[in-house]
Amino acid sequence: MKMKETDLFKRHNVLLSRRNKEDMDALKQKISLYTGEKVDVSSMVRGMIRYMSEHPETLSELSTIVEKERGYRYKEQVEQWLEEGVSKEDIKKQLGVYRL
Numbered sequence: 001m002k003m004k005e006t007d008l009f010k011r012h013n014v015l016l017s018r019r020n021k022e023d024m025d026a027l028k029q030k031i032s033l034y035t036g037e038k039v040d041v042s043s044m045v046r047g048m049i050r051y052m053s054e055h056p057e058t059l060s061e062l063s064t065i066v067e068k069e070r071g072y073r074y075k076e077q078v079e080q081w082l083e084e085g086v087s088k089e090d091i092k093k094q095l096g097v098y099r100l
Contacts, residue, residue, distance in 0.1 A: 009042065015071065019096030 032039045052058055081091050
């Protein structure tokens with residue numbers, strides 16, 4: 001019987017800004033250089049989760065970054081800028097988002 005990756009792992013949707021996507025692609029390239037193999041997003045994320053689980057001392061530093069990346073923080077900032085009259089194009093550039 002031939003198995004697919006989707007038979008082993010549960011799919012999750014993750015919302016990323018353009019800047020997040022660019023950072024992720026750069027990390028994939030660097031990790032691929034270290035491993036000597038092309039790394040996909042799924043294996044990179046699984047590896048990061050495993051690393052953080054095995055190294056809980058990294059979580060305090062990570063938690064400050066995660067808190068800043070919560071979606072509602074972006075939403076609040078965008079709403080404030082729109083009220084101030086900032087153009088959608090300027091907001092897109094500032095946040096690195098795909099669409100508004």
